[in-house]
């Protein structure tokens with residue numbers, strides 16, 4: 252299974268095409284729209300999110316609520332496009348208007364300058380339109396389809412916030428999946444504890460007031476993945492590495508860790524590895540889950556715990572960073588009209604969905620079936636096989 256996204260931030264629409272899903276899997280647009288609305292809701296976002304109401308239209312690959320086995324295309328319209336028709340339309344602009352609207356001031360921390368150098372764009376709008384995290388809406392749409400597949404296989408994926416600007420959420424390992432999902436679905440900063448929620452919201456509001464930005468840590472937690480999914484044989488099929496790559500591919504993500512993560516560097520082996528046990532009902536299991544559900548590029552059958560680090564948003568409303576105009580070569584400090592102050596809660600939803608996509612993809616590689624009921628049966632049989640192994 253693979254997917255492709257297309258679309259510019261202020262262009263007409265975003266498009267997602269997903270290929271490789273089996274036929275006869277239940278899929279409703281409501282499942283996708285629920286995820287899209289969650290991505291929009293986190294505290295700390297700027298004015299753009301008040302303009303957009305992300306809703307996906309399924310334009311192919313689904314009929315009467317079931318997948319057909321053909322590519323699925325999803326369209327999300329950009330409501331902001333109506334304000335940008337002259338700048339983003341396909342018709343050529345006259346030279347004078349073009350000169351007035353050309354972007355020549357690259358923002359540190361964004362893709363502007365490197366993208367301009369790579370493609371030779373002297374108008375950096377040609378870069379920023381696509382490098383914008385608007386694209387994560389299209390990725391969440393793909394991930395929502397993957398989450399639907401996983402749900403029907405008994406696998407639940409949930410994303411929430413671990414840390415914002417140094418304020419840490421409660422330890423989630425002791426919480427049930429339902430409690431985690433409650434935080435993920437209902438809290439404006441995706442935490443369970445109301446005191447921490449308030450502290451985080453205050454920190455975001457303070458950053459906003461100062462015209463600065465803040466980052467944080469998000470976590471994705473997965474229950475129900477059977478052991479042995481992924482590969483120890485091929486470097487590019489190791490599932491933990493694919494997940495790590497997909498997390499760092501989210502805009503502004505700079506690092507990833509599984510389980511105790513970087514802490515493993517400071518602990519002895521006796522305090523890092525997860526001992527193996529067995530009982531008649533569940534088969535093999537681990538007495539701890541410090542490695543976050545992976546050994547040898549494959550799942551262990553324990554919950555997957557993966558965290559990602561999001562840097563602060565690079566566009567700063569009142570504290571613009573130093574840069575150089577690519578036309579005049581003069582130094583400048585950028586003025587900004589709008590930007591998010593913190594997108595960590597929203598990004599936790601993005602991370603949840605990119606991880607879900609990698610999991611669903613790995614399952615389909617290991618159990619290739621054209622018909623969804625056959626995939627369900629294959630997973631059921633595999634679960635029984637490993638339980639009795």
Ligand SMILES: Cc1cc2nc3c(=O)[nH]c(=O)nc-3n(C[C@H](O)[C@H](O)[C@H](O)COP(=O)(O)O)c2cc1C
Nearest residue numbers: 361362382384502503504565566590591594597598
């Ligand atoms: C959900 C989300 C919203 C974002 N909103 C903004 C924003 O409003 N302004 C901004 O400058 N960057 C924003 N970013 C981050 C930039 O898109 C990102 O830093 C940029 O594309 C450069 O990529 P890099 O940080 O991965 O190197 C956002 C990221 C995410 C995930």
Ligand SMILES: C=C(O[C@@H]1CC(C(=O)O)=C[C@@H](OP(=O)(O)O)[C@H]1O)C(=O)O
Nearest residue numbers: 299300382383384385388502589590591
């Ligand atoms: C549009 C989204 O996020 C955008 C990501 C983004 C950036 O530079 O990455 C900049 C902002 O857009 P604008 O420049 O239009 O204000 C965010 O709102 C979205 O998440 O749907």
